Amino acid sequence: MGSSCDELNWDIKECPSPTYGLGYDDGTWETLGGSSTVPGSMDRWVEVNDIMLRLGLPIFIEGDLSKVEWGRFLRDVGGLVKAVVRDGYNPFEDMGNVVKRMGGGKKTNLASTFQVLYVGLTPTGPGSVLKTVAPALFGLLSSMEMLGSQRDEGGRKIHGVHYVEGGFGTIVDGIVNLLLSRGVLFRPGVKVSKIEPRKDGGRGAEVDGEAFDAVVCNVDVAGALENRLVRTRENTRRQNEEGIVMSPSVLQFHWILEGEEAKRKLRAHNVFLSDDEVGSWDAVRAGDKSVSRNLQNSGLRPPPFNFYVHNPGCGDDTACVGGGTVLMALIPIACGTKVTEEEVNKWEGWVKERVERRTGPIRVIYSKCTTPEGWEDKYGLKGGAVFGASHGLLQLGPTRQGCEVEGLRGAFWVGASKRPGNGVPLVMIGAEKTAREVMKFLDRS
Ligand SMILES: Cc1cc2nc3c(=O)[nH]c(=O)nc-3n(C[C@H](O)[C@H](O)[C@H](O)COP(=O)(O)OP(=O)(O)OC[C@H]3O[C@@H](n4cnc5c(N)ncnc54)[C@H](O)[C@@H]3O)c2cc1C
Structure with missing residues (x-):
């Protein structure tokens, strides 16, 4: 829109390294992304996905051939052919199968595939790549996040995880102010x-x-x-x-915690991964009935599930002015799931318990939850499919x-x-x- 980040008041920074904290079921903790190197067992997977990102972004995503750098393009096609022949890489096959073939152990595979949640798919399990399971080509999401902030040959940053100081509302404010200055009329709240x-x-x-x-x-x-x-x-x-x-929905918890221990112990982005590679995505796949069944059957024991926690205070001081820690947790669940208050409390307890394995005891002094119905009511999203x-x-x-x-x-x-x-x-x-x-x-x- 002919403007600049300065004019929009956007201070965009690279996420402190390492970008990700990974908490596994057995209580172990690893970090990934930023300037830390990609584990050797993930090399081949990240390499081919990096190629897919460079090939896919200008051609299939932006649909703009003028952004293709043809010398690089030919080298990348060569690299892709090598991965297909040498490693059995198939961009249209179930991602879980491909990463098993190319990656390392179970933990590596979990860490290499959870990003497909962002596009509303599961990495493996029942279902097909036509509808609900991610084809391997979506591995480009992991290479985008795991490789440090590199630039492509045209100078564009296509890797790394960034944030805008002051939170995402700053992006919205910048755009609104710019449009107002260009004479755009808004009718908010209508x-x-x-x-x-x-x-x-x-x-x-x-x-x-x-x-x-x-x-x-x-x-x-x-x-x-x-x-x-x-x-x-x-x-x-x-x-x-x-x-x-539709893609899955999410249960979202916003927490304010007493003290800064959690802020220090977690990375800016954290993923808590269950050992059960297939079953942990059941909540996403199952829909209304089996999520409740799962909850009933499990009694006090939580079903296997994966979730994400954002710790914006890691890097952005404006997130926790006055001390304390703010966290936002996203628990993927099937679109259209009806969640009762009692179930919300159970999920919250299970999430807290897994976070505490890393942080030690935390005291939540404010908590707010958004359910699939909440997303639908507020944003008109069918079944809360965020x-x-x-x-x-x-x-x-x-x-x-x-x-x-x-x-x-x-x-x-x-x-x-x-x-x-x-x-x-x-x-x-x-x-x-x-x-x-x-x-x-x-x-x-
Ligand atoms: C918790 C969460 C975390 C996310 N994190 C990321 C992230 O880190 N990175 C990323 O890239 N994406 C992220 N996403 C996804 C991203 O936010 C969405 O894909 C994106 O905002 C969708 O844009 P949109 O324009 O389709 O919808 P929206 O941004 O939802 O805009 C639609 C607008 O229409 C308005 N509206 C709806 N119904 C009406 C009506 N009847 N009349 C008038 N207005 C109406 C809504 O209020 C809303 O403002 C996240 C999503 C969620 C929910």
Whole structure:
């Protein structure tokens, strides 16, 4: 948008090294990422994923061939062929199988695959790469995070984990202020209930009865179609078929802790991994019934599960002004799961117990939980699917929702469930594409 980080007031810094703390079931603790070297047993896996990232980013994600550096491209294709022949790497196979073939032991494999949670998939187990299991090509997420802050040959930073000082709200504030300065009008707090064809036959669409030359919908695609927020002239292809496969939801806990012990003992990003490579993803796969069954059967014993903990005070002092520690835990659970208050308390206890294996006893002085229903109510996300439409091969690249709302000319999608996909960087790339399509539409019509 022709602005700079300074102008936007964004102080973007690299995450203190090592980036990740990994807590295993047996109580052991390892660190990974940043300037620490990748364990030898992960070398081949990280190497091929690094190649996939360089090949995939400009071509398949950004769709911009001008960003391809062709000399490097040819070397990378050579490297990929070598990995296929030498290591049996297959980008379209179940990631769990491939990493077992190429990686080291169980712990290494767990550490090399948990990142697929970010795209709403599981690394292995029942299901298929067409819908819910991650194909090995998503290993590029781990190489992006585990390799230190390198730049590609065009000088772009494509590796490493970064943060903006002051928290993510700073990003939003920067964009809002920039747009205000460019004359954009906001109507905050207004909930849209319908987007439909214009009654006067003019170009564009109507939002709650008000006509616009073009309309961009940021409400998630599945929720917007299902709730008839977006009213197309005819049923869209996706509505007619079996619908969009959603990613999991998460239980989210925000904690404020007394003292700074936890802040010191945890890294900025922490993943607690269960020994049970397949069963630990059951909560994500199972849906409503088996999560409750699991909870009932397990009695006081927790089911195997993996979770993530963010410790923003590691690096960013503005996160814990006045002392103490703030933590945010994400526990992946199936989209649409109904969680009772009693279950929330059980999950919280289980998470706390696993965190304490690393930190020693912690005292939570403030706790707030968001459940799948909470995500749905607040953001219109179907079943609380915080990562939008899942990224199985049937909803990836050309098979994912495009910019235009089918059956409603002049209306466009933006956000996690359209191409190229979810997460802030991909949503931004997708937003740029939508903006171009809107401009083309306005020029044409
Ligand atoms: C806990 C959590 C942690 C995450 N961590 C990361 C991370 O570290 N890195 C990363 O890249 N991604 C992360 N993500 C994912 C990332 O936040 C999403 O993929 C991204 O924000 C999706 O963008 P979006 O534009 O589709 O939706 P949103 O950012 O949700 O924007 C949609 C907007 O539409 C508004 N809206 C909904 N319904 C209506 C209505 N009827 N009328 C008017 N407005 C409406 C909502 O209020 C919302 O502001 C995380 C997500 C969660 C939940």
